[in-house]
Structures are given as structure tokens and as C-alpha cells.
Amino acid sequence: xxxxxxxxxxxxxxxxxxxxxxxxxxxxxxxxxxxxxxxxxxxxxxxxxxxxxxxxxxxxxxxxxxxxxxxxxxxxxxxxxxxxxxxxxxxxxxxxxxxxxxxxxxxxxxxxxxxxxxxxxxxxxxxxxxxxxxxxxxxxxxxxxxxxxxxxxxxxxxxxxxxxxxxxxxxxxxxxxxxxxxxxxxxxxxxxxxxxxxxxxxxxxxxxxxxxxxxxxxxxxxxxxxxxxxxxxxxxxxxxxxxxxxxxxxxxxxxxxxxxxxxxxxxxxxxxxxxxxxxxxxxxxxxxxxxxxxxxxxxxxxxxxxxxxxxxxxxxxxxxxxxxxxxxxxxxxxxxxxxxxxxxxxxxxxxxxxxxxxxxxxxxxxxxxxxxxxxxxxxxxxxxxxxxxxxxxxxxxxxxxxxxxxxxxxxxxxxxxxxxxxxxxxxxxxxxxxxxxxxxxxxxxxxxxxxxxxxxxxxxxxxxxxxxxxxxxxxxxxxxxxxxxxxxxxxxxxxxxxxxxxxxxxxxxxxxxxxxxxxxxxxxxxxxxxxxxxxxxxxxxxxxxxxxxxxxxxxxxxxxxxxxxxxxxxxxxxxxxxxxxxxxxxxxxxxxxxxxxxxxxxxxxxxxxxxxxxxxxxxxxxxxxxxxxxxxxxxxxxxxxxxxxxxxxxxxxxxxxxxxxxxxxxxxxx
Numbered sequence: 001x002x003x004x005x006x007x008x009x010x011x012x013x014x015x016x017x018x019x020x021x022x023x024x025x026x027x028x029x030x031x032x033x034x035x036x037x038x039x040x041x042x043x044x045x046x047x048x049x050x051x052x053x054x055x056x057x058x059x060x061x062x063x064x065x066x067x068x069x070x071x072x073x074x075x076x077x078x079x080x081x082x083x084x085x086x087x088x089x090x091x092x093x094x095x096x097x098x099x100x101x102x103x104x105x106x107x108x109x110x111x112x113x114x115x116x117x118x119x120x121x122x123x124x125x126x127x128x129x130x131x132x133x134x135x136x137x138x139x140x141x142x143x144x145x146x147x148x149x150x151x152x153x154x155x156x157x158x159x160x161x162x163x164x165x166x167x168x169x170x171x172x173x174x175x176x177x178x179x180x181x182x183x184x185x186x187x188x189x190x191x192x193x194x195x196x197x198x199x200x201x202x203x204x205x206x207x208x209x210x211x212x213x214x215x216x217x218x219x220x221x222x223x224x225x226x227x228x229x230x231x232x233x234x235x236x237x238x239x240x241x242x243x244x245x246x247x248x249x250x251x252x253x254x255x256x257x258x259x260x261x262x263x264x265x266x267x268x269x270x271x272x273x274x275x276x277x278x279x280x281x282x283x284x285x286x287x288x289x290x291x292x293x294x295x296x297x298x299x300x301x302x303x304x305x306x307x308x309x310x311x312x313x314x315x316x317x318x319x320x321x322x323x324x325x326x327x328x329x330x331x332x333x334x335x336x337x338x339x340x341x342x343x344x345x346x347x348x349x350x351x352x353x354x355x356x357x358x359x360x361x362x363x364x365x366x367x368x369x370x371x372x373x374x375x376x377x378x379x380x381x382x383x384x385x386x387x388x389x390x391x392x393x394x395x396x397x398x399x400x401x402x403x404x405x406x407x408x409x410x411x412x413x414x415x416x417x418x419x420x421x422x423x424x425x426x427x428x429x430x431x432x433x434x435x436x437x438x439x440x441x442x443x444x445x446x447x448x449x450x451x452x453x454x455x456x457x458x459x460x461x462x463x464x465x466x467x468x469x470x471x472x473x474x475x476x477x478x479x480x481x482x483x484x485x486x487x488x489x490x491x492x493x494x495x496x497x498x499x500x501x502x503x504x505x506x507x508x509x510x511x512x513x514x515x516x517x518x519x520x521x522x523x524x525x526x527x528x529x530x531x532x533x534x535x536x537x538x539x540x541x542x543x544x545x546x547x548x549x550x551x552x553x554x555x556x557x558x559x560x561x562x563x564x565x566x567x568x569x570x571x572x573x574x575x576x577x578x579x580x581x582x583x584x585x586x587x588x589x590x591x592x593x594x595x596x597x598x599x600x601x602x603x604x605x606x607x608x609x610x611x612x613x614x615x616x617x618x619x620x621x622x623x624x625x626x627x628x629x630x631x632x633x634x635x636x637x638x639x640x641x642x643x644x645x646x647x648x649x650x651x652x653x654x655x656x657x658x659x660x661x662x663x664x665x666x667x668x669x670x
Contacts, residue, residue, distance in 0.1 A: 005634035006299045007066045007616045009283065010073050010092055013290035015099040015225050016298060019092070021614075023064055023077050024057050027300050030099065030151070030225040032357040033289040034298045034311030038151065040125035041300025048107075049117040049188040050084050056182075066616050070275070072255040073282050074248065085111030095247045096254045098235050099225040102247050106218050109211040116208040117166070119185040120221050123173065123201045126151050135170040135202040136195035141224075141236040144168055144202045152232045154224040156239070157206045159217075163240055167205035170196040220244040255282060262329045267654040269603070269647065272610045277647045279617030280640035281328055284321060287637040288333055292340030293357045294318035297621070297633035310633045312354040312362040315341065315383035316436060316450075317638045319390040324641035326394050327648040334394050335403060341387050342411040349418030351383045353438075366434050371505065381422065381433040382447040382521075384415050385454030389525060392457030401464070408461060413470070416458030419451050420477045427488055428480030435500065436518055437557065442502030445489050446518040452481045453525035482527055486534070496538040497522060499558070515545045516558040517581035520588060530591035539588050548577045548625045553608060555581040564631045566624055576622040576631055579609060579639040583646045590649045596657050602650055609643055619643065 006026065008019040011033060018027035025044040027037050047056040055061060057079070065078040069091065077090040087108040094101050107116055124133045126148040138145040142164040143156030157165055167190035173180035181203040184190055190205050208217040222244055226232040239247065259278045266274040287295045296317050297310035322334040344359045345351060354362035366378035391412060395404055404412070422431050427443075430451045435444045459474035490497050491511065499516040501509055519538055523530045546556045554577020557563075561575025586605035593599045612628055613619050619639035620630030 004301055005614065005618070005620060005630045006301075007614050007618055007634070008068070008075050008077070008092075009286040009298070009618075009635065010075065010094045010101070011286040012094045012096055012099070013285075013288060015094050015101065016286060017092070017094055017101050018298065018300075019066070019075070019077075020301075021066070022057055022062075023066055023079065023090070027298065028153075028223075028225070029298060029311075031227065032291065033287060033293070034295040034309075035289075035357040036151070037128055037300055037311075038126045038153070039123055040128055040130075042123045042125065044123055045119075045121040045182050047119040047121070047182070047185055048081075048084065048086060048088070049119065049185070050086060050111075051114040052188070053084060054186045054188065055081060055084060066614075068279070068282075068616060069252060070256075071259050071278050071282075072252050073286065074252045074255070085109070086116070091248060093248055093251045096251045098238070098247070100235055100239065100247065101223040101225075102244050102251075103221045103223075104218065104244070104248055105221070106216050107208060107211065108216050109213055111213065113210055113212045115210050116217065117188055118206045118208065118219055118221075119182075119190075119203055120155065120157070120206075121180070121182040121185070121201065121203040122146065122153075122155060122223075123180065124153075126153075130174070130199040132198070133200050134195070134197045135200045137165075137168050137170065137192075140233060143236075144170065144204055145232070146200075146202060147229075150227045152224075152226045152229055154226075154232050154236055155202070155204055156222055156224070156236065157204060158220040158244060159206050159208060165204045166207040167192060169193055169203045171201065172196055172198060173201045174199050258282075258285075265651055265655065266647070267651045267658075269606060269650070270610070273606050273647065276610045276613055276617050277644060280619070280643045281325075281330075283618060283635050283640045284325065284637055284644070285333070287635070287640075288336075289357045290336075291358065292336035292338075293355065293359060294321045294333075294337055294637060295357060296354075296638065297636045299633040299635075302633050308363055310636075312356060313359075314354045314380075315351040316380065316386050319383070319386040320645075321637050321641035323390045323393050324644040324648075326390070326397050328644055331398060331400075334390070338387075338391060338394070338407065338411075342407050345411055345415060347414075349384070349414040349416075350377065350379050350381070350422075351387060351415075353378060353380065353383075353434075366438075377422075377431075377433065379433050380436060380438065380447070381419070381430055382436055382444070382450035385419060385447075385450035385452070386525075388412065388415055388419075388454035388457040389450065392460050395461070404461070408465060412458055412461050416455060416462075416474055419454050419458075420474055423477060423480070428484035429488060429501075430481065432502065440500070440502070440512070442500035442512065443489075444500045444518070445485070445497050445516075446521040448481055448485050448489065449521035449523075449525045449527050452478045452485075452527045455481070456526065485522070485527065490534055494541075495534075496541045497534065514559050515541055517542055517546055517555055517578075517584055518557075520584040523591065524584070524587060530588055535588075536592070539585065543585055546574050546581070548573050548575075550625050552577060552612075552623060552625050552628050553582075554578070554612070554623060554625075555585055557581055564622055566626065566631075573625045576625055578622050579612070579619050579636070580642045583609065583642045586646050587649055590646070590653050593653055593657065596654065599650065599654055599657070602646075606643075606646065606650065 004020040006018040016029040169181035169190040171181040455478040462471035549572040556575030567573040589602040620634035621632040621636040
């Protein structure tokens with residue numbers, strides 16, 4: 001299991017920095033969000049020396065408060081060490097326009113006058129490997145530089161008006177028993193070795209001098225990322241000219257304006273839910289690459305579980321994330337995603353399993369042949385359907401007809417033709433593909449709903465362009481899917497929709513009766529109304545069976561979910577609670593509410609989410625059903641985006657139900 005959640009991401013679409021729950025810097029992604037982690041998730045330490053005593057951040061004496069400044073992507077971390085009689089406040093951000101991490105630390109001396117020194121350590125794995133790295137002191141930037149190939153990083157600092165370092169060490173790690181230069185810092189002095197190559201790390205020192213009791217001393221430390229030494233030097237010179245505080249302040253102001261771009265109405269939701277909503281918008285933004293890829297999660301600790309990461313774009317997750325951002329009024333982020341989709345859609349018209357941040361095919365476990373060796377598409381067809389769904393939702397909100405003109409045939413019709421052709425003529429349902437959980441093949445309730453929505457979206461676009469025969473074809477195929485869903489995926493005896501139908505090895509068809517939270521798609525994407533009796537009985541079954549009967553609560557993915565499984569008490573804990581699955585149920589409650597009172601359970605779910613979030617406002621994928629600790633990756637973009645959607649849907653419904661009905665028009669007396 002992942003050991004350390006990523007509580008504090010900061011980024012700008014090219015440089016993404018993650019701090020863990022102990023406030024240790026863990027991930028440095030550059031030049032794409034999620035691609036090329038130049039520390040491979042290893043610890044990059046921070047330590048303090050006070051008159052002969054030393055403590056790294058993993059020392060048990062520290063208390064930590066890991067939050068952001070309100071409505072920003074600037075951290076506001078408070079650290080206190082009673083034994084050292086020190087209190088530190090860190091503000092960290094990645095500049096909005098330049099690829100540089102700016103860190104300001106204010107140190108309050110709560111003891112007698114003492115000398116205080118700060119140490120910043122970096123453990124390099126440039127391009128994701130420690131082979132062939134170089135670290136060195138570089139006078140031109142008055143700091144340390146790490147480089148390999150077309151990746152360069154400069155670590156510099158400032159105390160008072162003086163830019164430069166008060167000590168440094170460049171050394172080997174994990175070679176011949178060497179642990180790294182961080183060990184050199186623990187006596188308060190560094191050896192000033194100027195260069196080293198291979199498997200290397202580096203540590204720099206900033207000396208605050210003697211600090212009187214009760215007084216505050218301030219230091220800045222920054223890390224520049226660049227593709228070559230010329231870029232590195234340019235940014236270093238600008239920071240020297242303007243000072244690091246200017247970059248910190250402009251980025252703080254920018255994010256406050258960005259997240260408050262519209263006047264938000266939160267109806268009767270609590271201030272903490274409103275604050276979480278804004279935080280989720282900001283966190284989603286950190287997980288989006290400037291090239292349009294919306295990454296599922298960027299938490300390198302997951303490698304320990306599967307030897308792979310979540311640093312990929314799944315078109316499904318991404319489509320639902322940009323749909324949420326559309327609901328929040330953001331235009332450019334969805335557009336960049338759709339532009340990327342137009343570049344990566346296959347010539348057949350489908351989207352692959354997942355993609356790297358650069359848009360290349362990602363790693364996969366979906367085979368191109370079935371158990372008999374017959375060719376098959378290794379896809380999750382819902383991903384193609386939901387891209388079209390998100391495209392129409394974007395158009396419907398913004399009416400930006402000119403934007404879609406160039407994507408009508410090479411993306412919208414191409415994908416729709418695939419969806420309309422990948423149909424079983426006997427059932428009218430889509431042919432088998434893999435499910436949204438990527439675990440099983442068949443015809444999923446979620447998938448048929450997503451394909452229906454994609455075809456309806458394409459029909460809407462075709463109608464806009466006056467191609468009525470094409471629109472009719474898509475709508476007829478969608479209607480066949482709807483009829484087939486009621487006929488084949490609803491179990492009258494159980495009085496609910498089933499998860500999937502699939503073919504056994506002997507060629508016969510079977511129903512998968514496992515209760516799965518993803519059946520919410522049958523109503524959410526519009527195929528069936530939320531108050532349809534078959535939907536009502538299905539969603540009630542989801543709640544009754546999948547709600548975790550512990551103090552934590554929340555809804556599991558499906559019965560006996562194996563992924564990061566904590567408990568074998570399946571009757572009470574069918575699986576770990578997932579944020580998205582719990583909020584899907586909340587979205588259904590909102591959609592079918594007929595009165596303000598009907599919204600109370602959805603209101604409670606939003607409060608549950610806010611209570612289960614990390615102090616920073618970050619939402620993980622799952623929760624421990626007994627301790628509420630985050631499990632798997634953190635943050636999960638899908639979790640943050642679903643909160644945004646649920647808040648919008650709740651507020652819209654709340655305001656509609658609270659408004660008096662319009663008065664009947666006056667009539668003349670006869």
C-alpha cells in the first residue's frame with residue numbers, strides 16, 4: 001500500500017512539485033505534469049541546526065499543519081519543534097509563468113538567542129534514473145546545479161539581501177555504502193565538495209545567524225527547472241533582479257483571481273464545503289499538463305504497489321474532469337483537452353486504454369486477442385463515449401461553434417461512427433470491451449450508458465450541421481442501446497440493473513450480478529431518468545449493499561472489492577469507501593430530489609467528503625474503512641472533479657426548489 005500521501009501539490013502545467021504528509025518534498029515532475037519524475041518519489045530532506053542540535057523533518061518531535069493559503073496554490077505550512085524551541089512557517093509555490101519553485105521560510109526563535117542554520121537536500125534521479133547524473137556548484141547562479149541531457153535544475157537561496165549559499169555538498173549516494181550528502185549536514189557544516197557524477201545528491205545550507213529570543217528570521221530557497229543552461233541562467237538572472245518575494249506574491253494573487261473568476265453561489269452548504277470546492281478546482285489544475293492531458297494522479301508512492309503509476313491520462317477520467325471544469329466556467333482547460341483528443345484518437349475512431357502526458361499510448365494490460373487468439377479491441381469503450389459527452393456539454397454551455405468546426409469530422413464523427421458500428425446486431429448493445437475499473441471484459445451498464453451519451457452528443461452536433469440523416473442514424477443506434485439495456489441488463493427477479501453481461505468460454509451468455517456503484521451512469525449520462533422505478537430500486541440496492549457499516553461510512557466500488565482491501569468482513573465492509581462512488585450516490589439524490597428536504601442526504605454526503613478530506617483539502621482515491629486514512633493515490637483528480645460537479649448540481653437544484661413557481665399569467669375578465 002502507498003505509505004505517504006501527497007498532501008500538497010503545487011504546479012503550473014509544466015513543473016509539478018509534491019510534498020508528502022510529513023512535508024517532505026517527494027516528486028519533481030518536469031517538463032510535463034506526471035512525466036519525468038526527477039526524484040523518483042524519494043525523500044528530499046529539510047533540516048534545521050540550532051546551536052549544535054539537529055533535526056530532519058522525519059523527526060518525531062515536529063508537529064505539522066499542512067494547508068494552503070486560502071484560495072491559492074501557495075502552501076502555508078506550520079512546523080513546530082518544542083525540544084528545539086522553534087516554530088517555522090513555509091510558503092511554497094510554483095511560479096505561474098516560469099518553471100521555478102519558490103520557498104519562503106520564516107523561523108521564530110522561541111528559546112534564547114541562538115544560531116540557526118537551514119539545510120535543503122535533493123536526491124536526484126533525472127529522467128527517472130540515478131545513472132549518469134551530475135551535481136555541482138555553479139558560480140554563475142550562485143547555487144547548486146543538477147543536470148543530465150536536456151534537464152537542468154538550479155537550487156539557490158537568499159538570506160536578507162544576500163543571494164548565495166552558506167555551504168554546499170555534492171556527493172554520491174547508494175554507492176559503496178554512501179547514504180548521501182544529507183548525512184554531512186547533521187553536524188551543522190557541509191564539506192563544500194564542488195562536483196560529483198553518477199548516483200548523486202546535493203545539500204545546501206542557509207545560515208540565519210544568531211536570532212534573538214522571540215524574533216523571526218526569513219530565508220528564501222528556490223529551484224529552477226530548465227532544458228539547458230541558457231534557460232537556467234535566464235531565470236536565475238530574473239529572480240536575482242526582481243527577488244523571490246515578487247514571484248511568490250504574483251502567483252498568490254493570480255490563483256485567488258483564478259479560483260474566484262465567477263461569483264459562486266453555495267446555497268445552504270457550509271463554509272468548509274465551499275472552501276473545499278475552491279480547493280478542488282485548484283488541485284485539479286495542478287494535475288493538468290499544459291499540453292491538454294488531464295492526469296489521473298501523480299503520486300509516485302503507488303509504484304510500490306504495482307511497479308507503475310497513475311501518471312497517465314485515462315480519457316474517461318479526463319472527460320469527466322473537464323466536464324466538471326466546464327460546470328465551473330473554465331473554458332481553456334477543456335479546449336486544450338479536446339485539442340489533444342483530436343490528435344490522439346485512432347483512425348478507427350476509438351481512444352486507447354490510457355496515454356502518457358505527452359499523448360503517447362500508455363502501459364496496458366488489455367490484450368489484443370481473446371483467449372482463443374481471435375483479435376479484439378483492447379479498449380474501454382466508455383472512454384470514447386464520454387469524450388463525445390464532454391464535447392457536447394462544453395458546446396452546450398459556451399456555444400463556441402467556431403471552436404468545434406475543425407473537430408467535427410476528424411474527431412466527433414470519426415468517434416461516433418465507431419460507436420455506431422461497434423454494436424451487437426442481436427442485442428442492440430455495444431460489443432464487449434473492458435470495464436471502467438479495467439478488471440473485466442463484457443457489456444457493462446456503465447459502458448452502455450456512456451456510449452448512448454456519446455451517440456446522442458454526436459447526433460446533436462450532426463443536427464447543428466444540418467446532417468439529419470447522420471443524426472437520425474446515431475439516435476436510432478442510441479435508442480437500440482436503450483432498449484437493449486432494459487431487456488438484457490435489468491434483472492426483474494432482483495429488481496435492479498446488473499453490472500454486466502459477458503460471454504463464458506463455451507460461448508454462452510451470463511449475467512454478472514455483483515452490485516457495482518458504477519451503474520449510476522445509467523441515469524447520470526441521461527439514458528434513463530433518475531426517478532425511473534428501475535433506477536430507484538437499483539440505486540437503493542447500491543446504497544444498502546455498498547455503504548460501509550463502520551464509523552467511517554462511504555460507498556465501496558463493488559462487493560468484495562480486492563483493490564487495497566483492508567477487511568475480510570465483507571458483510572459490513574464490502575470494500576474500501578471511495579470518494580467518487582459515495583458522491584455518485586449523492587448526485588443521484590440531488591437529481592431525483594423533489595423538495596428541499598429531499599436534498600438533506602446529499603447535503604450530508606458533501607459534509608462527509610469535507611470531513612474526510614486531508615487538512616489541505618486534497619482527496620485521495622479511497623479511505624481506510626476503520627481509520628479514514630487515505631489509501632492508494634492522493635490526490636486523485638477524479639475525486640476532486642466529482643466534488644466540483646456535485647456542488648454545482650446540488651446548488652442548482654437547491655435554488656430551483658427554493659424558488660417560488662412563476663405566477664400564472666393574468667387574464668382579462670370576460
